[in-house]
Amino acid sequence: MAREKQGSPRQGSSSNTPDPIGSALRKMWADVENEQVPDQFLDLLDAIDAKRNSASQGDE
């Protein structure tokens, strides 16, 4: 919803008519975005960092 200001007109739905389906879809998406990111994702990024560090050390 915050991303509506991305410089493009909303194309999905007209803003003049009530649109429960549109707002429910937006809420469904936002609910997931607002969930706490599970630990596995942080572990994965850590693994990427470990690769990154060993790669950059190899360059020196």
Place this chain on the structure above:
Amino acid sequence: MMQPGDNAAPDAMFRADLVQIVPSLRAFARALAGNRDLADDLAQEALTKAWAARASFQPGSNFRAWIFRILRNHFYTTVKVARRFVPYDPDHSDHVQIVPPNQGGQLLLADLARALATLSAEQREALLLVESGMRWDEIAVVTGVPLGTVKSRITRGRAALRRFIDGPEDATPVRVAALTP
């Protein structure tokens, strides 16, 4: 010191892009798969693939569309390889959240999830992507189809949702899509 072949700085930027996209990537995976665990597996695999393919990303281009496309391709490849239909499996049933009344319109997310399960995966992803704020042309890039196809999926998907939600008892298929351009 930056030397030819030293990718430390671009890799750090790419890593920052990955961190930032995780919530949206999870949302898109959920839109495709429905089920939380399967969606999170998909999103993690997409992150790994994106990292491995980072050299093919043009800095300054649309990172969101690029990585969403990776996730989507991976999803459909997985479905194909499994040689089975992976059903959209929404797990919103335990949620009781109600979308705030919108001039009389109320919709339970569980009802919406059930309605979404009746759509094709292509319609479902297009509808959720457009409501996530993505532009039609970006959705065309993500899904690899012409703009007209994106518009058609959104229009038909919306009509099907409306039909399901407004008249679930009506077993007679009604061709509403043709009436709403």
